[in-house]
Amino acid sequence: MAYVATRGGERAIEQAERLYRADIGAIGRERVEAVRDGLPYLVDRLMGEASLYEPDLAALALAQSGGDLYEALLLLRAYRTTQPRLAVAEPVRQADLFTVRRISAAFKDIPGGQILGPTLDYSHRLLQVGVLNGEEYRPAPVEPAAEPAPATQPSLAEWQKAQDLIPDHPAESVEPDEIPDITREPLLFPVSRAHKLQSLARADTGGTLALGYATMRGYGAVHPTVNELRLAEAPVRMRHPCGTVFSAGRVRVSQTEVVSKSGGSLQLGFSATFGWNEVKTIAAATLDLASGQPDPHPASNEEFILYHTEAVESSGFCVHFKLPHYVTFQSHLDALRRVKADRQQAAAIAAEEESRHETNEAVP
Amino acid sequence: MKLSELTRPWSAFSYGFLDESAKREIRRRILKAIAVPGYQVPYASREVPIARGWGTGGLQVTLTLLKPDAVVKVIDQGADDSVNASSIRKFVSRVGGTVETGDTTQATLIQSRHRIPEEKLREDQILVLQVPNPEPLRPVQPDMSVAREMHADADYGQLWLILYEQLVRSGRIMQGASYPSMVNGRHVMTPSPIPRWDVPKLNRADHLTILSAGREKRIYAVPPYTSVEPLVFDDVPYRVEDHQDKACWRSGVRGFFMNELPQEDGSSLYELSDSHFGIKHIRKAAGEAVSIGETWYRNGRMAR
Numbered sequence: 001m002a003y004v005a006t007r008g009g010e011r012a013i014e015q016a017e018r019l020y021r022a023d024i025g026a027i028g029r030e031r032v033e034a035v036r037d038g039l040p041y042l043v044d045r046l047m048g049e050a051s052l053y054e055p056d057l058a059a060l061a062l063a064q065s066g067g068d069l070y071e072a073l074l075l076l077r078a079y080r081t082t083q084p085r086l087a088v089a090e091p092v093r094q095a096d097l098f099t100v101r102r103i104s105a106a107f108k109d110i111p112g113g114q115i116l117g118p119t120l121d122y123s124h125r126l127l128q129v130g131v132l133n134g135e136e137y138r139p140a141p142v143e144p145a146a147e148p149a150p151a152t153q154p155s156l157a158e159w160q161k162a163q164d165l166i167p168d169h170p171a172e173s174v175e176p177d178e179i180p181d182i183t184r185e186p187l188l189f190p191v192s193r194a195h196k197l198q199s200l201a202r203a204d205t206g207g208t209l210a211l212g213y214a215t216m217r218g219y220g221a222v223h224p225t226v227n228e229l230r231l232a233e234a235p236v237r238m239r240h241p242c243g244t245v246f247s248a249g250r251v252r253v254s255q256t257e258v259v260s261k262s263g264g265s266l267q268l269g270f271s272a273t274f275g276w277n278e279v280k281t282i283a284a285a286t287l288d289l290a291s292g293q294p295d296p297h298p299a300s301n302e303e304f305i306l307y308h309t310e311a312v313e314s315s316g317f318c319v320h321f322k323l324p325h326y327v328t329f330q331s332h333l334d335a336l337r338r339v340k341a342d343r344q345q346a347a348a349i350a351a352e353e354e355s356r357h358e359t360n361e362a363v364p
Numbered sequence: 365m366k367l368s369e370l371t372r373p374w375s376a377f378s379y380g381f382l383d384e385s386a387k388r389e390i391r392r393r394i395l396k397a398i399a400v401p402g403y404q405v406p407y408a409s410r411e412v413p414i415a416r417g418w419g420t421g422g423l424q425v426t427l428t429l430l431k432p433d434a435v436v437k438v439i440d441q442g443a444d445d446s447v448n449a450s451s452i453r454k455f456v457s458r459v460g461g462t463v464e465t466g467d468t469t470q471a472t473l474i475q476s477r478h479r480i481p482e483e484k485l486r487e488d489q490i491l492v493l494q495v496p497n498p499e500p501l502r503p504v505q506p507d508m509s510v511a512r513e514m515h516a517d518a519d520y521g522q523l524w525l526i527l528y529e530q531l532v533r534s535g536r537i538m539q540g541a542s543y544p545s546m547v548n549g550r551h552v553m554t555p556s557p558i559p560r561w562d563v564p565k566l567n568r569a570d571h572l573t574i575l576s577a578g579r580e581k582r583i584y585a586v587p588p589y590t591s592v593e594p595l596v597f598d599d600v601p602y603r604v605e606d607h608q609d610k611a612c613w614r615s616g617v618r619g620f621f622m623n624e625l626p627q628e629d630g631s632s633l634y635e636l637s638d639s640h641f642g643i644k645h646i647r648k649a650a651g652e653a654v655s656i657g658e659t660w661y662r663n664g665r666m667a668r
Contacts, residue, residue: 010450077411082383184385186406186581189509303507313579316416320496323418323448327441327478327637330624331559332540334605339534 024066035059044252044275045069049311050076051183051202053251053274070315077312081183088176090237090245094155097232098250102153105226106259112153117231156228157257157268166259166266189303196291196306200284201273204311211305212283219299220290224258224269224282231276256281258289267292380427381459386410390428390583394574397585402547403515404498409581419452420578422475422494426452429473429490430460437464437471442479442621442637449477466640469657478541480562482620482638483657485571487588493556495577498584500544500554520552523595537600546593553584555592561604561621564666566592608664610634615645619664 036043036059043058050058050073057076065071101117104110128137160166182198191199200208216224233250240246255272269289271281290300298304308314378384386408393407412420412427419440426436438453440446444466452475457464465471468481477494485491501511504522514520523544530538541557545566555563556575566573566586573586586592594602611618613625613633620641622634636642641656648654660666 010445010454013447013451074411074413074415078413081386081410081412082377082381084383084385183410184389184408186408188406301507303509307508312411313416316418316420317496317579318417319415320417323477324441324446325478325557326623327559327621328541328557330622330637331557331561331605333624334607335536335538335540338606339536339538342535 020066024064027060027063031063032056032059035062041276045205045277045280046072046076046275048273048275048277048280049073049202049204050080051198051274052076052080070311074312074316085181085184087238088179089248090239092234092237094158094230094255095152097153097230097234097253098151099153099230099232101231102228103226104156104228106156106228110156110228111159112150115149115153153230160227160266164265166268187306191302191306196288196302197270197272199306199310200271200288202311203280203284203306203309204314205277205280207309207311207314208280208283208287211299211309212286215286215290215297215300216283220297221293222260222269222286222290222300224260224286224289226282227257227259227268229256229278229282230254231278252276254278254281256285258282258285260289262293377459379460380430381412381455382410382424382427386424387428390424393583394425394428394585397574397583398572398587400551401587401590402551402553402584404553404582404584406581407583409578412578414451414455416579417496418448419475419477419494421576421580421583422477422492422578423452423455424578425492425574425576425583426456426473426475427459429492430456430462432461433472434460434462435465435470435472436460436462437466437468437474437640438476439474439479439481439639440477442481442623443639445639466643468638468640469655478557478559479621479637480558480565482636482641482659482661484565484660485569487570489571491571491573493558493573493575495554495556495575495582496579497542498554498575498577498580498582500542500552515551518550520546520595523552524597527595527597531597531600537596537603543594543602546591546595547586548590549593551584552595553586559605559621560594560602561607561661563592563594564602564604565660568592604666607634608661612636612642612645615642615649617642617645619661620659 036055039062042062043055046058046062046069047053047055052058057079058072061072061075065075099115101119102112102115104114131137157166161168180192180194182195182202185195187195187199214220215222231252231254234253235250236248237245238248252275253272254276255270256278258269259266260269267289269285269287269292271284271288273281273284287300287305290296291302291305380387389408393405397403397405409421409424412423414420414423436453436456437444438449438456440449443449453464456462468474468483468485471489473490473492474481474485475492475494480491499508499511500523501514503526505511505514527537527539530536541559542554543560543563544552545555545563547553553575555566568589568591569586570588572588574583575585576583596602605621607622608619610622612622612635614635617636621637623637625633625635627633644654644656648656
């Protein structure tokens with residue numbers, strides 16, 4: 001009874017997975033470290049989208065998925081969601097950030113200065129093909145400045161608020177446990193400010209760029225200027241049960257403020273994420289700004305942006321179309337055939353009537 | 365006293381994979397969904413180790429309802445051996461230590477994608493349907509916040525309008541699967557992409573049905589003995605697929621929902637969509653002692 005031997009599916013899926021893993025090969029600590037140390041910007045991007053700051057785990061996920069970013073992301077998110085939330089860190093203000101790069105396109109110079117920091121912005125994008133021929137590519141050493149830049153920088157927006165250029169929105173005080181957490185609550189609309197910024201922080205970099213770019217190009221009314229962009233290390237400070245605040249380490253963060261003229265003042269769009277990922281925060285800050293406008297263009301509508309840049313959901317749904325859908329298809333086929341049969345029947349009746357009509361005319 | 369005596373032994377993940385706070389949330393949402401039949405309850409919908417769109421909503425409900433003595437059946441398009449159903453079943457037994465079954469009558473918990481088994485479910489069984497899109501209003505209103513208001517107002521006129529337009533254009537109602545249905549006379553739901561054949565099985569059923577959309581983060585339910593009425597016009601009756609006369613080429617059984625298998629000569633063969641139901645018939649015909657449960661359909665018609 002061939003029909004009864006139906007467990008073939010289980011063997012097939014197991015072997016298919018082995019085939020995939022065989023191509024990637026054995027994974028050891030060494031490979032994970034090579035990914036972590038050699039591809040820090042990829043690790044950063046992934047940690048941001050995963051809402052999980054752990055370079056070792058992110059590198060492991062990349063190694064385990066062979067670099068398939070959406071697979072790696074799902075691995076991290078599925079791991080993260082099982083972890084308990086032990087404590088809530090103290091809020092970080094701009095002036096607390098150990099800033100390594102900070103630029104503003106809005107002014108030639110700003111209080112605290114423009115700090116280029118690490119960037120490829122002005123590099124010539126030439127492949128070092130010599131490496132493939134055995135020459136080692138050794139970047140030229142950095143020459144330290146005569147005077148080191150200060151570790152922390154004031155906030156430009158604070159200066160603008162003091163000048164009455166940007167309306168001030170005083171921070172709401174919320175108990176730590178009451179802070180909305182998108183990883184434990186559904187996204188509902190109209191969305192809260194916290195959920196919006198959290199969703200953008202973990203949004204797909206590519207998706208955020210696509211929608212952000214659409215808005216910048218003209219599907220939206222805002223014309224963003226980068227007010228301040230920062231790459232920094234943020235101190236993670238915890239409050240001990242006995243009341244003292246202590247540092248639990250640092251995380252790499254990027255953040256962007258964009259401004260646009262609106263009525264008599266400037267309006268700010270903001271985005272921040274784990275890891276150093278400039279293109280994402282610029283795009284996300286633009287989307288934040290555009291979606292906050294009254295009656296935004298459909299491409300920068302809050303619900304549209306936040307649902308469609310959720311990488312685990314969008315990638316999962318996209319690939320789910322590979323699953324069999326033959327029951328649904330059968331159901332549609334049935335309706336189509338019925339209509340076809342109706343039409344054939346109607347045509348047959350019409351033909352019959354016509355021939356009867358002709359016969360009647362032929363016999364006067 | 366030692367710390368190890370006070371804590372539970374370490375394990376890589378909780379029983380049923382989800383941590384207790386996630387399970388508690390889902391239990392509360394399920395209770396609300398049962399209390400307001402057909403109403404879509406938002407929930408956090410945690411990530412699980414399978415991809416979104418592959419049954420994560422159903423899986424979260426199954427994992428929450430899991431207990432060590434559960435007997436679990438997982439089907440996809442009616443088949444137990446479908447690759448994704450196999451994968452989900454394997455995961456559930458890996459994290460829950462449950463008994464697996466293909467037999468509908470033996471299962472306490474059935475997770476299904478796009479089908480309801482042909483054998484009648486009992487009061488002590490729970491059916492969990494995977495839902496890709498929980499919103500019946502999506503074709504007329506893609507904006508979820510507006511759709512929510514429409515549900516609140518029971519503003520469903522546009523759904524009838526779609527059906528009416530189909531009648532005018534094609535002379536027939538063209539809705540295939542996911543037939544919009546009124547639950548308990550109040551909320552219109554999509555019964556998930558089950559064929560029209562299966563929708564009447566939900567009406568005043570003995571069992572509890574929980575529908576869960578993981579990606580869209582919504583849970584809704586049809587409690588036992590609750591009315592589920594497909595949207596129709598008084599003069600255009602609801603019609604299920606024309607499968608009542610089709611015979612399964614493997615088992616010879618007639619009068620149930622079939623898979624169509626196109627043949628090279630241009631014809632089609634049919635086989636029972638409910639694969640284990642077919643297996644039981646084949647085994648019974650071969651003389652094995654197999655008990656086949658009471659079915660919803662008899663002689664190709666819904667029995668009431």
